[in-house]
Each structure stands twice: as C-alpha cells, then as structure tokens.
Amino acid sequence: MFTLKARRDFSVPVEAECITCDVFSEKSKEEIKSLSIWEGNRRRELGLLFDVKYGGGSDQNETEIRLVGDFGKVRKIGRGMTKGKMVIDGNVGSHLGEEMEGGSIIVRGNAGSWLGSAMKGGRIEIIGNAGDYVSAPYRGSIEGMRDGEIIIHGHAGNEAGNFMRGGLIRIEGNARQFLGIHMRDGTILLLGNSAGRVGAEMLGGRIIVCGQVPEILPTFTIDAVRPSVTVAGNENKKGPFYRFLGDLADNGEGRLFISKPSNPHLSFYEEYL
Numbered sequence: 001m002f003t004l005k006a007r008r009d010f011s012v013p014v015e016a017e018c019i020t021c022d023v024f025s026e027k028s029k030e031e032i033k034s035l036s037i038w039e040g041n042r043r044r045e046l047g048l049l050f051d052v053k054y055g056g057g058s059d060q061n062e063t064e065i066r067l068v069g070d071f072g073k074v075r076k077i078g079r080g081m082t083k084g085k086m087v088i089d090g091n092v093g094s095h096l097g098e099e100m101e102g103g104s105i106i107v108r109g110n111a112g113s114w115l116g117s118a119m120k121g122g123r124i125e126i127i128g129n130a131g132d133y134v135s136a137p138y139r140g141s142i143e144g145m146r147d148g149e150i151i152i153h154g155h156a157g158n159e160a161g162n163f164m165r166g167g168l169i170r171i172e173g174n175a176r177q178f179l180g181i182h183m184r185d186g187t188i189l190l191l192g193n194s195a196g197r198v199g200a201e202m203l204g205g206r207i208i209v210c211g212q213v214p215e216i217l218p219t220f221t222i223d224a225v226r227p228s229v230t231v232a233g234n235e236n237k238k239g240p241f242y243r244f245l246g247d248l249a250d251n252g253e254g255r256l257f258i259s260k261p262s263n264p265h266l267s268f269y270e271e272y273l
Contacts, residue, residue, distance in 0.1 A: 001064040002032070003053045010073040012040035013093065014049065017076035021063040021084020021103055029054050067092075072112070078105050081122065094131065097124045100148065113157065119145045119167065129154035132176070135169060136162035145169075145186065161188045164205060168232050180207045183254060189231050201247050202254035208237060210259050213266075220246035220256060222269040229257045242266060 002024055015038040024032055033047030046052070063084035071077065072091040079095065082102040094112035097105050097119060104123045113131035116124050117138070130152045135145035136159055144163030155173035161180040167187075174192035183202040193211035200217060208229055224243045230236050242263070244256040258266065 001055065001066060002029075003055075003066045003068060004050045005068045006071070006074075007049060007051055009070070010039065010049075012073070014039050014074045015076055016046070016074050017079035017098075018046065019065065019067075019074075019077045020079060020081040021065060021086060022080070022082055024065060025063040025084065072110075075112070078103075081105070091128075097122070100124070110154070115152075116145060116148070116150045118143055119148045119150070121146075121148045123149045123151075125151045125153075127153050129173070130156045130160075132157035132159055133162055134160035134171075135164055135167075136160075142182070144182070144184070155192070161186070161207075164188070170231075174211070179209075180205065180254075183207070187232060189237075198258075199244075199247060199254055199256050201250050201252070203247070203250060203252040204254050206255045206257065208241070208257040210237060210262065212262050213258055216244055216256070216258070216266065216269075217247065219249040220244040221248060222272055223255075225260065225270070225273070226257065242269060 018035045033052050035046040037046050065086045067088045070090045073093055075093040076095045078097045080099045084103045086105045088107045091109040092107050092111050095114045096111050098117040100119050101121045107126045110128035111126045111130045114133045115130045116135045134156050137144050142163050144165055146166045148167045151170045153172050156171045156175045158176040159178045159181050160175055161169050163182045164186045165184045169188045172191045175190050175194050177195045177197050179194050179198045180188050180202055181200045183205040185205045188207045190209045194213045196214045199207050223245045226241045226243050228236050228238045229241055240260045241257040246252050
C-alpha cells in the first residue's frame with residue numbers, strides 16, 4: 001500500500017491525475033516521486049509536494065493508495081482508474097474519479113464538484129458531502145456517467161446526474177436543484193429532500209425521491225401510484241410513490257418516483273389518474 005501526505009498546505013489548485021492505482025502499480029517508489037504534476041501554473045515532481053511511503057496492506061495482488069490530510073485543492077485524483085483501491089482520509093478536490101472505469105474510491109470527508117465526471121465503471125463512496133455536477137461531463141458534452149456506482153452519505157449540490165446514461169447514484173442526504181437534468185438512463189436514488197426542478201429535460205432513466213420536493217415540473221404527467229419501487233438488485237423502497245412520466249417537452253420517457261407520504265401537497269394529482 002502506498003501512503004501519500006501533503007508536505008504543506010496548498011494555496012493554489014494542484015492537478016494530480018497521475019495519482020491512480022493504474023499508474024502506481026507499474027512504478028517503483030522513486031518513479032512515483034518523480035511523476036509530473038501541476039501546482040497552479042508550475043510543473044512539479046510529485047515527491048516535492050507529497051511524502052510517499054510504501055508498505056503494509058492486506059492484499060498484495062491489489063494496488064492500494066491511502067491519502068492522508070486535506071486534499072481539498074487537489075484535482076483529478078483517480079482519473080481514468082480501472083483497478084485497485086483508494087482511500088482518502090480527508091477532503092478532496094474536484095473531478096475525483098473522472099472517467100473512472102473500475103476499482104473503488106472511498107473518501108472519509110467531502111468531495112468537490114464534478115465527482116465521478118463521465119464515469120464508466122467502478123465505485124465511489126463519499127462519507128461526507130459532494131459539490132455540484134455529480135457524474136456530469138464537461139460543459140458542451142452530453143456524454144455523462146455510463147456505468148458504475150456513486151454513493152454519497154451526505155448532501156449533493158446542483159445538477160447531480162446531469163446527462164447520466166447509466167449506473168446508479170445514491171444520495172442519502174439532500175440534493176439541490178436540477179437533480180437528473182438531461183438524464184438519458186440509469187437510476188438516481190435520493191433519500192432526502194430536493195430543492196426542485198427534478199428531472200428537467202430528462203429523456204429516460206429513473207429518479208426516486210424519498211423526501212420532499214417543492215413541486216413537479218408542469219411538463220411531467222402523473223401515470224400511477226406505486227406501492228414500492230425497486231432501486232437496484234434486491235433493494236426495494238416501500239412507498240407509496242407517485243409515478244410521473246416526462247419530460248414531455250422533450251418527448252422524454254423518464255420516470256419520477258416521488259414519495260406520497262413525504263409530499264401531501266401533491267395529492268391533487270390523484271384527480272388525473
């Protein structure tokens with residue numbers, strides 16, 4: 001197992017996409033220390049910014065990386081990772097697990113924006129909160145998350161699941177506005193409350209909200225009341241849930257499952273069933 005600790009606090013962002021299990025598994029400790037990263041607009045060797053240690057770990061066949069401390073200004077950790085395990089004991093910056101294809105990342109803290117951007121596989125678990133644009137692609141792209149699993153035990157920001165095309169996002173806290181905007185496929189489970197505009201311009205997929213929503217967009221139509229909904233595998237959420245279809249403004253076939261007990265103000269929709 002490799003252990004990384006920052007040698008000092010960072011005042012500017014650090015671009016460190018080389019910190020992945022794929023890269024580390026192919027190199028010696030000295031080669032890892034000489035890897036190139038960016039601190040602001042200056043190129044640095046990884047060993048100048050981080051103390052690197054090797055040793056320990058229970059599985060010698062799997063590369064493990066442990067990052068200890070505040071990595072809140074360090075971006076793109078785990079980019080394109082296909083294997084191995086990373087554990088971050090602290091906060092981490094934006095674009096964690098960008099285009100990730102396999103392996104697992106656990107953060108015992110908060111994560112910045114664009115968590116799991118355009119993710120293709122693997123598993124990311126955040127013990128704290130996540131910023132805006134969970135799993136979303138860069139602006140101008142429509143290639144969002146295709147597979148994998150993102151679990152957030154805290155809250156998420158705006159536009160989680162933007163352009164999502166597959167996989168599962170599970171948010172145990174609350175989410176801000178535009179959850180699942182432009183969604184194509186996949187499943188989003190929100191156990192807490194939404195700030196509104198759920199599923200705007202979605203074409204497919206499912207969004208399950210167990211908490212409160214302020215309103216349903218007028219471009220969705222109620223379809224049924226369901227006693228429960230299956231999330232993934234054997235996980236089943238008991239309802240009842242209102243089921244809405246849309247976004248009809250885009251000829252969408254997405255499905256919103258909204259908790260009926262948590263949203264008594266939506267009971268008037270039952271007149272249209």
